[in-house]
Amino acid sequence: MTNCNLQDFQDWLEDNLYQKMKANQRTWEYFFENADQELKLTKLKRVPHIDVKACRLVVAIYKQERKQAPLNNDILTPQEWLGKKSPNKEEVWEIIFSEKGEPNLQVLGNNLLIADFPNLQKIIINGASSGSARPFLVAIDRRRPSAFEVANCEIKNCPQLKEINISSCQMKFFVTDYLPSLNFLSLCDNLLTELDISKFPNLFLLNCKKNCGLKPISTLAQKIQDKERAIVAPQIRDKNIAIQQLEWEKSELRREMTSLDNIRIGEFNAKKEQLEIQIKQKLLLANQQKEEGLQAKISDLEGRIIAEKKKNQELTQILIRQINEQVDYWKKNYIYVNNNNDMVENNRKWEKTWIG
Numbered sequence: 001m002t003n004c005n006l007q008d009f010q011d012w013l014e015d016n017l018y019q020k021m022k023a024n025q026r027t028w029e030y031f032f033e034n035a036d037q038e039l040k041l042t043k044l045k046r047v048p049h050i051d052v053k054a055c056r057l058v059v060a061i062y063k064q065e066r067k068q069a070p071l072n073n074d075i076l077t078p079q080e081w082l083g084k085k086s087p088n089k090e091e092v093w094e095i096i097f098s099e100k101g102e103p104n105l106q107v108l109g110n111n112l113l114i115a116d117f118p119n120l121q122k123i124i125i126n127g128a129s130s131g132s133a134r135p136f137l138v139a140i141d142r143r144r145p146s147a148f149e150v151a152n153c154e155i156k157n158c159p160q161l162k163e164i165n166i167s168s169c170q171m172k173f174f175v176t177d178y179l180p181s182l183n184f185l186s187l188c189d190n191l192l193t194e195l196d197i198s199k200f201p202n203l204f205l206l207n208c209k210k211n212c213g214l215k216p217i218s219t220l221a222q223k224i225q226d227k228e229r230a231i232v233a234p235q236i237r238d239k240n241i242a243i244q245q246l247e248w249e250k251s252e253l254r255r256e257m258t259s260l261d262n263i264r265i266g267e268f269n270a271k272k273e274q275l276e277i278q279i280k281q282k283l284l285l286a287n288q289q290k291e292e293g294l295q296a297k298i299s300d301l302e303g304r305i306i307a308e309k310k311k312n313q314e315l316t317q318i319l320i321r322q323i324n325e326q327v328d329y330w331k332k333n334y335i336y337v338n339n340n341n342d343m344v345e346n347n348r349k350w351e352k353t354w355i356g
Contacts, residue, residue: 005037011100012062015126019061023054031055039063076105078112078150086117093160094122099147107148115156121181122162123155127169128189155179166190176200187211 010032013020020028027050034041039059041052076084086092095114097107107127114123127148148169155161155176163184166174171190182200186207192214197203208214 006032006035006039008100008103009039009059009062012065013058015098015100016096019058022058023051024049027051027055076107077109078107078148079109081105081107082112082114089117090119092117093119094124095120096122096124097148098124098126099128102147105147107150109149110151112150112153113156114154114158117158117161119160120158121160124163124165125169126165126167128167 013028023031030047030050031041031052039062041055081097082095085095085097095117114120125148150169150171152173153166153169153171153175155164157177158179160181161179162181164182165184165186167186168189171187171192174187174190174192174195176199178199180201183202183204185197185200185203185205187195188207189210192208192211195208195214197206
């Protein structure tokens with residue numbers, strides 16, 4: 001296998017980044033440091049974050065593609081190249097051409113029809129030749145060397161197609177049917193003068209640089225979009241007005257809610273004050289009633305005390321009168337006794353004097 005070597009494998013990896021991404025950058029650095037010219041790793045070391053199996057898988061894919069590629073300088077028409085590239089259309093999900101990937105092949109022809117690929121998602125055709133530095137096109141009739149040249153390219157019945165990248169192919173006409181899944185289209189460095197993108201409703205990125213004579217794109221899709229904008233603009237304006245009205249109503253409702261809250265707070269405060277006044281009145285009335293009851297009891301007690309005092313005074317007077325009567329009685333009786341005693345004493349003295 002004369003066309004398989006380390007440098008060619010590096011170039012092939014740069015054109016097949018999706019294969020390169022199967023292993024990390026550190027793994028590829030380790031691979032290129034330790035692989036020989038036959039892409040074999042003679043010395044294996046246990047290094048962290050090194051996926052040798054992924055490298056071997058990518059090398060196997062590379063060698064298989066090199067086996068299928070012609071080793072001599074063949075010239076094929078675009079349709080012949082496509083037939084060899086994709087014998088079974090249902091299994092094809094990408095169609096790729098680059099001079100680095102197929103260095104000994106040149107594809108020249110007027111027409112390329114890519115049709116009836118149900119699972120095709122990607123078309124990448126890079127016709128730039130290594131003999132060309134891909135300068136800016138100075139004149140339309142000045143031809144540059146290309147590894148893949150096709151004047152007309154037509155794509156039909158590829159509903160899953162998401163990416164088209166056809167560059168440096170001297171292409172003058174590009175026609176497709178409806179491609180609902182297409183989101184990336186690059187047709188740079190060709191000879192296009194017209195391009196219709198109305199059949200790509202989900203197109204996200206468009207690159208048409210270096211196409212001398214390509215008119216400014218004013219397609220049906222843009223007209224439809226302008227028409228849709230013209231239709232949608234009043235609706236958007238009405239929606240904005242409705243939103244503003246709703247915002248105003250919302251602010252009004254908030255204001256009313258705030259005022260209602262203030263009213264409720266005021267009513268609550270008024271009821272609170274009224275209840276406080278009623279409670280104070282009840283407390284005053286209860287205190288008054290208590291005071292009146294106490295006054296009545298005090299007056300009753302005072303009346304009883306006065307009555308008791310009167311009774312005591314009457315009893316005292318009666319006792320005084322009785323005592324006075326007894327004193328008078330005893331005074332009278334004492335004088336009588338004394339008188340009797342004096343008479344007895346006098347009689348004794350008389351008897352002594354007369355008898356003696």
